[in-house]
Amino acid sequence: MTQREAHITVKDLTMAYGDFVIQKNLNFTIQHGDIFLVMGGSGCGKSTIMRALVGLKEPAKGRVLYDGMSFWEAEPEEQDRTMRRFGVMFQSGALWSSMTLAENVALSLEEYTDLTPGQIREVVSLKLALVGLSGFEEFYPSEISGGMQKRAGVARAMALDPDILFFDEPSAGLDPISSRRLDDLILELRDSLGTTMVVVTHELASIFAIGNNSVFLDPETRTMIASGDPKKLLAESRDPKVHKFLTRGEEGAREQ
Amino acid sequence: MEIESGQYEMSFSRPKEDTLLVRLAGNWRIGGRLPSAGEVQKQIESGPRIQRIVFNTEGLTDWGSGLLTFLIKVIHQCSRKKIRVEKAGLPKGAVKLIAIASAVPEEKGSQKKGTRGPFLSRIGESTIAFSRSVVEMLGFIGDATVAFIRLLKGKARFRRSDFILTIQQCGVQALPIVSLISLLIGLILAFVGAVQLMMFGAQIYVASLVGISMVRVMGAIMTGIIMAGRTGAAFAAQLGTMQVNEEIDALKTLGISPMEFLVLPRMLALVLMMPLLCLYADLMGILGGLIVGVGMLDLSAVEYFNQTRASVTLNHFWIGLFHSAVFGVLVALAGCLRGLQCGRSASAVGDAATSAVVTGIVSIIVATAIITIICNVLGI
Numbered sequence: 001m002t003q004r005e006a007h008i009t010v011k012d013l014t015m016a017y018g019d020f021v022i023q024k025n026l027n028f029t030i031q032h033g034d035i036f037l038v039m040g041g042s043g044c045g046k047s048t049i050m051r052a053l054v055g056l057k058e059p060a061k062g063r064v065l066y067d068g069m070s071f072w073e074a075e076p077e078e079q080d081r082t083m084r085r086f087g088v089m090f091q092s093g094a095l096w097s098s099m100t101l102a103e104n105v106a107l108s109l110e111e112y113t114d115l116t117p118g119q120i121r122e123v124v125s126l127k128l129a130l131v132g133l134s135g136f137e138e139f140y141p142s143e144i145s146g147g148m149q150k151r152a153g154v155a156r157a158m159a160l161d162p163d164i165l166f167f168d169e170p171s172a173g174l175d176p177i178s179s180r181r182l183d184d185l186i187l188e189l190r191d192s193l194g195t196t197m198v199v200v201t202h203e204l205a206s207i208f209a210i211g212n213n214s215v216f217l218d219p220e221t222r223t224m225i226a227s228g229d230p231k232k233l234l235a236e237s238r239d240p241k242v243h244k245f246l247t248r249g250e251e252g253a254r255e256q
Numbered sequence: 257m258e259i260e261s262g263q264y265e266m267s268f269s270r271p272k273e274d275t276l277l278v279r280l281a282g283n284w285r286i287g288g289r290l291p292s293a294g295e296v297q298k299q300i301e302s303g304p305r306i307q308r309i310v311f312n313t314e315g316l317t318d319w320g321s322g323l324l325t326f327l328i329k330v331i332h333q334c335s336r337k338k339i340r341v342e343k344a345g346l347p348k349g350a351v352k353l354i355a356i357a358s359a360v361p362e363e364k365g366s367q368k369k370g371t372r373g374p375f376l377s378r379i380g381e382s383t384i385a386f387s388r389s390v391v392e393m394l395g396f397i398g399d400a401t402v403a404f405i406r407l408l409k410g411k412a413r414f415r416r417s418d419f420i421l422t423i424q425q426c427g428v429q430a431l432p433i434v435s436l437i438s439l440l441i442g443l444i445l446a447f448v449g450a451v452q453l454m455m456f457g458a459q460i461y462v463a464s465l466v467g468i469s470m471v472r473v474m475g476a477i478m479t480g481i482i483m484a485g486r487t488g489a490a491f492a493a494q495l496g497t498m499q500v501n502e503e504i505d506a507l508k509t510l511g512i513s514p515m516e517f518l519v520l521p522r523m524l525a526l527v528l529m530m531p532l533l534c535l536y537a538d539l540m541g542i543l544g545g546l547i548v549g550v551g552m553l554d555l556s557a558v559e560y561f562n563q564t565r566a567s568v569t570l571n572h573f574w575i576g577l578f579h580s581a582v583f584g585v586l587v588a589l590a591g592c593l594r595g596l597q598c599g600r601s602a603s604a605v606g607d608a609a610t611s612a613v614v615t616g617i618v619s620i621i622v623a624t625a626i627i628t629i630i631c632n633v634l635g636i
Contacts, residue, residue, distance in 0.1 A: 016478030040302040097500070113286050123286060129328075130353065132360035142600035161320035185356055192349020193320060225504060 005067070007032045007164065007196045008053065013062035015048050023047045025223050026062070028215045034071050035190055035197040035210045037230060039245065040165045040217035046200045047091060047168055053198060054166050055083050058206065084112060087157035091168040093149035094140040095156065101128060102137035105156045112160060127155040130185060132178065158189065163188070167199045170253070183209045204248060207233075216242050265315065265324075268299045276300060278330075281315025283532050284323035293329035300339070309334060310411035311345035324353055326472035392480030396593045400523065403515040403550065407524075412516045419521040426487040427529035431536065438478055441542025442466055445474070450553055459553040463560045464567035466545030467617060471581060472572045477536040479530060480583035488591035491522055492612035495554030495595025495604040504596070514596065523588040531577045536577060571636060579627060583620050590615035 007029040015022045022045035030036045038046045049058040054062060055071060064071045066082050074082070095104050105124045109115060115123065128134055131151040141149050150173060157165055167186070171179035183206050189195045200209060207214070207230050214233065216226040218241060226233055226242045234246045267282040276299055284290070300306050309330070314321075327350065334341050343351045372378065406412040417531050449465040499505050502509060542564060549555040594612040598604050 006412060062611060098603035109286070115286060119290055119325070122329065123321050126321055126325045126328060126357060129357035129360070129362075133361040134357075134360065139603065170566075181356070181359065188349065188352050192347065192353060 001038050005032075006030065006065075007199070009063075009068075010053075011065070013049075013052065013064065014060045015045060015052055015057070016060040021222055022061070023080070023217060023222055023224075024061075026215070026217075028224070028227050030134055030196060030198065030213065032196055033190055033194050034213045035199065037207055037214035038198065038200045038217065039202060039207065039214055041202070041219060044219035045222075046217060049199050050166055050168055050198070054086055054088050057078060060191070065097045066249040068252075076230065084160070085163040087160065087162035087165045089150075089153045089157040089167045089170060091164070091172075091247040093141065093146075093153035093193045095149055095152055097141050100138050100140055101133065101144075101152050101155075104141070104152065104158050108156075108159045125160070127151070127159055130158075131155045132181060147178060149178065150174060151178065151182070154185075158195075160189065161193060162195065164196045165196065167197065167201070169202070171203045172199065176205075179203070179206065180209075202245075204246065208244070216245070261401060264289075264291060266295065267352060267470055268296075270303070273304055276306050276309045278309060278324070279312045279315065280314075283317055283319070283328070284319040286320055286322040288290045290322045290326065293333060296330050297333060300334075300337070301538055306339055308340040308342055310342045313345055313347060316347065318541055319347065319350065323347075323350060324357070327358065328354060332560060372574075373453045390596065393593060397589065400519060400589065403513065403520050404523075406516065408522060412520055413512060414517050414521045419525060422522050422525040423529060425490070426483065426526055426530065430483065430486060430529075430533060433482055434533050434537050435540050436538040438475060438481060439544040440468070441474060442470060442477055442541030442546075443548055444544075445469055446545040446548035447552075450548060454553070459549075460555060460559065460563050462545060462553060463563035464556070467542055467564040468567040469573060470538070470541035470545075471568050471576050472625060473576065473628070475541055476534045476579035476583060477534045477574050477620065479537045479580060480587065480620040481617055483526065483530060483533070483583070483621060484587045484590070486530050487526065488587045488612045488616040489609040491588065491591030492595040492598070492608040493605055496598030496608040498601050498603060499596065499598045500602070514553070517594075519588075519592040522592055523585060525586040527581055527584040530587075531582040534576060534580035535573075538573075575627075575631060575636065579624065582627070586619040586623060587616045590619060 006029040010026055010028050014024040015025040026049070028036075038049055040046050052059045058072055063073070069078070069082070070081060071082060095101070096107075099107070102121070102124045105127050108119050109120045109123060113120075119161065123242070124137065125134060128136060131154050133148060133151055133155065136144060136152075138149070141152065142150070150170065154170060157167070165186075170182055170186075174182065186197055186199070187210055190197055197210075199206070199210070211230045214227060214230045215224050216233070217223070218225045225239055226237055230246065233242055235242055237246075263282045264284050265279075267279045269277045269279070271277050276296075278296060278299075296309075300309075302558045327346065331341050331354070343354075373381070386489055403412055445466050446462050449462050452464070453459050453461050495504070498518075504518075507514050507517055545564075546557060546560050549560045550557055594608040594615065598608040
C-alpha cells in the first residue's frame with residue numbers, strides 16, 4: 001500500500017438507541033493496513049460502534065469517513081459500493097442456516113465476480129482451508145460446533161478479499177490453538193494483502209499479539225478514555241481503568 | 257481498490273531441460289477471469305520430463321485469493337507427479353498463507369456424499385420415516401396427556417402470565433378475522449340456499465339453513481381453519497425458533513418439561529378460546545344470513561329471528577361447541593408438535609409452520625367426518 005492517508009476516520013461519533021446514549025464524542029482514525037482494536041468491558045457498546053462502521057446502524061451524531069468519503073451522507077449506491085469492500089464477521093457467526101458452508105462462502109463470489117463455478121469452488125476451499133475447515137464444505141452450520149461456525153464466519157467475511165475486515169469478537173469461544181491460528185491469519189492477511197482490520201475484542205492475548213492501534217471505550221462515562229497501540233497503553237496509560245483492563249484487574253487486586 | 261476484471265499474464269519458459277519457469281505478472285485478484293492450472297499442466301506434459309518448477313513474479317502488480325487458489329492447485333498437481341515446486345520466487349505472503357491453509361489437514365471422512373439410493377430403497381426409507389413420525393406423534397399425544405393429568409393434580413408448572421398472554425393472542429386478537437370470515441360465510445350460505453329455496457317460495461327456510469349449518473359445523477370448522485392458519489402456525493414458528501436457539505434444551509436442563517411449560521398453556525388457551533370464538537362465529541354467520549334475508553328476500557328481521565330460533569336447537573349448539581373444543585386440541589397439538597420437531601435452521605422453522613397448518617387443517621376435516629358419523633349413528 002503506497003497511500004498512507006487515513007482509511008477510516010471517525011469524527012464526533014455518538015451512538016444512541018432513541019434517547020439512550022451508548023457512546024458519545026468518539027474520534028479516531030484507522031490507517032491503511034492497521035489492525036485496529038475496539039476494546040472495553042462487556043456492554044460498553046463495542047458491537048454498536050461496529051454496526052455504525054459497517055453501515056448497519058446510523059449514528060445519532062457524527063461522521064464516519066472512508067478514504068475521505070462520509071458514509072452516512074453518501075448516496076445509497078455509493079454506500080452499497082463502499083459496503084461491498086467490507087467483510088464482516090458477526091459475533092455468533094450469523095451463517096445462513098439453510099446453506100452449506102460452501103454455499104455460505106460462495107454467495108458473494110457468485111454475486112460479485114465473474115468466476116466460473118469450478119473456480120468459485122476452489123476459492124471456497126481455499127478460504128475454508130485458511131480457517132482450518134477444509135473438508136467441511138458440504139456441512140450445514142447446525143452440524144458443526146460453535147467454534148467452527150465462528151471460523152466459517154471468518155471464511156465468509158474474507159470471501160471477496162475485502163479491503164477492510166471487521167471482526168466482532170473473533171476468538172471468543174475458540175480453543176487457544178484455533179484462536180492463535182486465527183490471530184496468525186489476521187496478521188498474515190494484513191501483511192500480504194494489506195487488508196485493514198477492525199477487531200472488536202476483549203481477549204488480552206489477542207490484543208497484545210495483533211493490535212497496533214486501538215480505542216478503549218468506557219461504559220460509565222460513555223466515551224473513549226484511551227487510544228493508541230495497546231502495548232504502549234499498557235506501559236504508559238495513567239488511567240486506572242485502562243490499566244486494570246489490560247492487566248486482567250491485577251493492579252486492582254494489589255491495591256486492595 | 258474496486259473489484260475489476262483484472263488482466264493477468266502468465267508465460268512459460270525452460271531455462272534448463274528439466275526446469276519449467278512460470279512467469280506471473282499483472283493483476284491476480286479474484287473478480288476478473290483467472291487462468292486455470294490446466295495450462296501449467298499442458299506445459300509440463302509437452303516436452304521432456306520436468307523435475308522442478310520455479311516462479312518469477314517480479315511483474316506481479318496485485319494479487320489476492322486468485323493467485324492462491326491457482327498456486328494451491330499447481331502444487332497439488334505437482335505433488336502427485338513428484339515434481340518439486342520451488343516457492344522462492346513467490347511473494348512471501350502468498351507462501352505463508354498457503355502454509356496456513358495447509359496447516360490443518362483435511363478432515364478425512366468428513367466429506368459427505370449426496371448420493372440417492374435406488375428407487376425401492378427410497379420407498380423403504382420414506383416408509384420407515386413415516387412410521388417413525390406416527391410413533392413420534394403418538395408419543396407426543398401421550399406426553400401431552402400425562403402433562404394434562406399432572407395439571408389436574410395441580411403439579412404442572414407453567415407461568416400464568418404466558419397462559420394469559422396466549423389467551424389474549426388466540427382469543428381477543430382473533431376476533432376481527434373471525435367476524436369477517438364468518439359473516440361472509442353466513443352471507444354465502446344464504447345466497448346459495450336462497451336461489452334454490454325461492455323456486456319453491458320457501459325462502460323463509462334460508463334462516464333454518466344458515467342457522468343449523470353455522471351452529472352445527474360451519475362455525476366450528478371456519479374458526480378451526482382460521483386458528484390453524486393463524487395460531488397453529490404461530491405456535492410452530494415460536495417453538496421452532498426456540499428449538500433453533502437451544503432455548504428448549506435450556507428448559508430441559510433445568511428439569512422443566514417443555515411439555516408442561518410450553519405446550520400445556522398453549523393447548524389450554526386454545527381449548528378454552530376456540531368454543532368462545534365458535535359461538536361468536538355462529539352469531540356472526542346468522543347475522544350474515546339475516547342481512548341477505550332482510551335485504552334480498554323481503555323477510556322481516558323478526559320473522560328471520562323466529563324461524564332461526566324454531567329450527568336451531570340447543571343440541572346443535574352443543575355439537576358445534578364440542579367440535580370446536582376438539583379442533584382447539586388438534587390445532588394446538590399440531591402447532592406444538594411441529595414446533596418441537598423443528599430442525600436447527602431458518603428454513604426448518606418455515607417447514608415447521610407449513611406442516612403445522614397442513615396437519616391442523618387435515619386433522620380438523622378428518623375429525624369433523626368422524627364426529628358427524630358418530631352423531632349420525634347415535635341419532636343426535
